Amino acid sequence: MVGITGYGVYIPRHRIKVEEIAKVWGADAQAYKKGLFVEEKSVPGPDQDTITMSVEATFSALKRAQIDPKKIGAVYVGSESHPYAVKPSGTTVAEAIGATPDVHCADFEFACKAGSEAMFVCLGLVGSGLIEYGLAIGADTSQGAPGDALEYTAAAGAAAFIMGKDNIIAEAIDTYSYMTDTPDFWRREYQFYPRHASRFTGDPAYFKHILGAGKAMLEKVKMKPKDFQYAVFHQPNGKFPQRVGRLLGFEKKQIETGLLCPKLGNTYSGSSPMGLTAILDEAKPNDLIFMVSYGSGAGSDAFVWRVTERINQVRDSAVKTRDMLNNNKSYLEYGTYAKYRGKIRKGE
Amino acid sequence: MSSPRYWRGIPQRYRLEAGKCRKCGKIYFPPRLICDECKSREFEKVNLPKEGKILTYTIIRVAPSQCTDQAPYAMGIVELSAGSTGKDGVKILSQIADCDFDKLEIGMPVRIEFRKIYQEGEAGIICYGYKCVPV
Amino acid sequence: MRDVAIIGVGMNKWGELWESSLRDIFTEAALLAIEDAGVDHIDSMYIGCMSSGLFVGQEHLSSLLTDYLGMGPIPATRVESACSSGGLALRTGLIEVASGMNDIVLVGGVEKMTDVSVHGATFALSTAADQEYEVYHGVTFPGLYALMARAHMHKYGTTRKQLAQVAVKNHYHGSMNPLAQYPQKITAEEVIESVMVADPLRILDCSPITDGAAAVILAPLDLAKKISKKPVVKIIGSGHATDTIALHSRKDLTEIKSTERAAKIAYEMASKSPDEIHLAEVHDCFTIAEICVIEALGFAEKGKGGPATEHGMTTLGGKIPVNTSGGLKSKGHPVGATGVAQAIEITKQLRGEAGERQVKNAKVGLTQNMGGSGGSSLVHIMEVV
Numbered sequence: 001m002v003g004i005t006g007y008g009v010y011i012p013r014h015r016i017k018v019e020e021i022a023k024v025w026g027a028d029a030q031a032y033k034k035g036l037f038v039e040e041k042s043v044p045g046p047d048q049d050t051i052t053m054s055v056e057a058t059f060s061a062l063k064r065a066q067i068d069p070k071k072i073g074a075v076y077v078g079s080e081s082h083p084y085a086v087k088p089s090g091t092t093v094a095e096a097i098g099a100t101p102d103v104h105c106a107d108f109e110f111a112c113k114a115g116s117e118a119m120f121v122c123l124g125l126v127g128s129g130l131i132e133y134g135l136a137i138g139a140d141t142s143q144g145a146p147g148d149a150l151e152y153t154a155a156a157g158a159a160a161f162i163m164g165k166d167n168i169i170a171e172a173i174d175t176y177s178y179m180t181d182t183p184d185f186w187r188r189e190y191q192f193y194p195r196h197a198s199r200f201t202g203d204p205a206y207f208k209h210i211l212g213a214g215k216a217m218l219e220k221v222k223m224k225p226k227d228f229q230y231a232v233f234h235q236p237n238g239k240f241p242q243r244v245g246r247l248l249g250f251e252k253k254q255i256e257t258g259l260l261c262p263k264l265g266n267t268y269s270g271s272s273p274m275g276l277t278a279i280l281d282e283a284k285p286n287d288l289i290f291m292v293s294y295g296s297g298a299g300s301d302a303f304v305w306r307v308t309e310r311i312n313q314v315r316d317s318a319v320k321t322r323d324m325l326n327n328n329k330s331y332l333e334y335g336t337y338a339k340y341r342g343k344i345r346k347g348e
Numbered sequence: 349m350s351s352p353r354y355w356r357g358i359p360q361r362y363r364l365e366a367g368k369c370r371k372c373g374k375i376y377f378p379p380r381l382i383c384d385e386c387k388s389r390e391f392e393k394v395n396l397p398k399e400g401k402i403l404t405y406t407i408i409r410v411a412p413s414q415c416t417d418q419a420p421y422a423m424g425i426v427e428l429s430a431g432s433t434g435k436d437g438v439k440i441l442s443q444i445a446d447c448d449f450d451k452l453e454i455g456m457p458v459r460i461e462f463r464k465i466y467q468e469g470e471a472g473i474i475c476y477g478y479k480c481v482p483v
Numbered sequence: 484m485r486d487v488a489i490i491g492v493g494m495n496k497w498g499e500l501w502e503s504s505l506r507d508i509f510t511e512a513a514l515l516a517i518e519d520a521g522v523d524h525i526d527s528m529y530i531g532c533m534s535s536g537l538f539v540g541q542e543h544l545s546s547l548l549t550d551y552l553g554m555g556p557i558p559a560t561r562v563e564s565a566c567s568s569g570g571l572a573l574r575t576g577l578i579e580v581a582s583g584m585n586d587i588v589l590v591g592g593v594e595k596m597t598d599v600s601v602h603g604a605t606f607a608l609s610t611a612a613d614q615e616y617e618v619y620h621g622v623t624f625p626g627l628y629a630l631m632a633r634a635h636m637h638k639y640g641t642t643r644k645q646l647a648q649v650a651v652k653n654h655y656h657g658s659m660n661p662l663a664q665y666p667q668k669i670t671a672e673e674v675i676e677s678v679m680v681a682d683p684l685r686i687l688d689c690s691p692i693t694d695g696a697a698a699v700i701l702a703p704l705d706l707a708k709k710i711s712k713k714p715v716v717k718i719i720g721s722g723h724a725t726d727t728i729a730l731h732s733r734k735d736l737t738e739i740k741s742t743e744r745a746a747k748i749a750y751e752m753a754s755k756s757p758d759e760i761h762l763a764e765v766h767d768c769f770t771i772a773e774i775c776v777i778e779a780l781g782f783a784e785k786g787k788g789g790p791a792t793e794h795g796m797t798t799l800g801g802k803i804p805v806n807t808s809g810g811l812k813s814k815g816h817p818v819g820a821t822g823v824a825q826a827i828e829i830t831k832q833l834r835g836e837a838g839e840r841q842v843k844n845a846k847v848g849l850t851q852n853m854g855g856s857g858g859s860s861l862v863h864i865m866e867v868v
Contacts (some may be wrong), residue, residue: 047443049464051464096362096363096462360615377616404736405633406632406681406684408623410681412602412606412618413605443620475619477619
């Protein structure tokens, strides 16, 4: 049996509302809110980045896993906003949590599914016996180009999972991955903002891969949507995951708990992983969770999780997802948001 | 900030690693070579506790050049809980992040969070460390 | 150990001296002191300077300044102890004369702070604090003193107005000092409404960035009595102590222990008590500093520095005038020169040369110079012979 022994989440306290962004660009806020099903998004402070959020999410995961960090055999951080282009986020995280030096580190990158990749690899390493525990993190402080549609949703957050064989709180029943070369959303080296192919990012990209991985996953484990208590999908906005869930045969109430986007925005590599932490905050022993991530470029990783008895013992040991999402918020106006996000051209 | 200087301080910057005198139990942050109380040279590694309270604070409005984007920001001298440390709590100076300035007060409980302290322009290293946030 | 006296003083007008380089500024003040002393040679020289390296890229001041002073290939020693460099230069010069090693010793201090940007100056000044555990986290010197101020206000009820009174008083004194950088009088309202720098300290609570130099000539007392045409001022006490470099490492954040310790040593050496001091020049780098220092020196009880200042104890005409020169606040603070300039003010006062700001019957004076947030302190006591 392999699975999650500890999970943690981190959401910065700053928020900005869709109205505030729309005001600056002369856009129709209500249209954006309806079209995207998003009200506000999280904003990282100037002293926060993928690494800082990953460290704090991991401290929460360690509180739930209750293990000595020195037993972690691999630290993988998946993000599309690693603070360095060359120098791994993983080593700083490993150093901060006290896992160094006897540990493997690597940074993962695959647009929004870099987090779920790290999870996939850790499960494999633990399952094969190569490591005792593996730390998989999905974290991002992604940027949306000013005035672009993505600016309304590009948000910040981190989810950390410690995979192991002992004291599991959610067993990994199986996984399935589905990839193709699809240029729907990308960022070239030295470019500050990503670019996307507009409506092409829908059916041929997001939907094709989630449906491809999702259907294959259900077939592989020989289950039906109604067998699951929860389903969570990648959340670039509040609408897509609801539609893809419906297409796969899931109902609104199965998707609700893990749907954070309306109040959080799209945390990219943290997106479906954070949806999973929100579900684990509530799920009961023996609940089945269906998870499919999506990363542009493109691909999806699907997972089937079964919650164990142990969840009740450790769930309250650290902060919960919706508590971080809803409490202690600080709303920014666009000027401060732009300053924090480095969008203002400054002298050197 | 030079690479060797930054790197040398990582155990303290990231993990608040301190030195506890084996003879009299006094805790030094950062670790020292000699205990000023009992003159012993033997120390063991301990990590400082991550909770404490504010002893005094200020709000920096005119910031040094590496922090101008973060101004105004609060800073405080924080006593990290005596609980497990035996003697008086160890005091540190750090920024107090994520706080509403008018809620700041002496005695306020805080905890340590890992944050970015500053970065060397667009091409230099990124410096991380500890800050305090209200509990 | 021989008794030592001050026989000459020299100081130029302080301010933003764009036309003058560090070597010009120092040489001017040194020549004025030599002239005032009426000597035709000096045996050795001490130079208090915090950071000529960071401000103007120049070290090896010993060679540079003896060269430009034109008094021969004499020994010279650069002394550094952050903002107490001047006071420490005075003490080391004193020790050289007292030991009999040399007779006529020039003690000077200089700082040239305006060739770098304000950020550059702030950075240079920040080297007086703990780089890894204070400066790294984003604190500035106003920030460190602001932390002290808030602790003092919380523990003793010191008020915002009492802090302002330090600045008002020192500017009032400075208005009578032709060499002061900012001789304008100011009001408490102006202080309290000025731009906030680090809560609760505002820009008018802070001493400025200044170019300037100051120099004194020391001689053994016996020789001084023979050759000096002016009243001889004897240094009767000298104390020096250090404390932790980081403010947060101190036991009580409202006390300046290094000043207490240095003062104790000086009082003992001089056989004087705080009550016997007629006037003092203290290190008012920030208004709160003067309040803490007059407590540390024993002029006011612990915690009562604020009310004492408010009631005029330290104003000209009061029980013990403090900073009749205008202090760092109004006179300026070219870091390395400050400690020496304090000795100059006391000397002038004890000689009866202080003009408008003369303290009546001044016979015994004290200087207190400190570095950083109180990590080092120098206290000297002088008496007119």
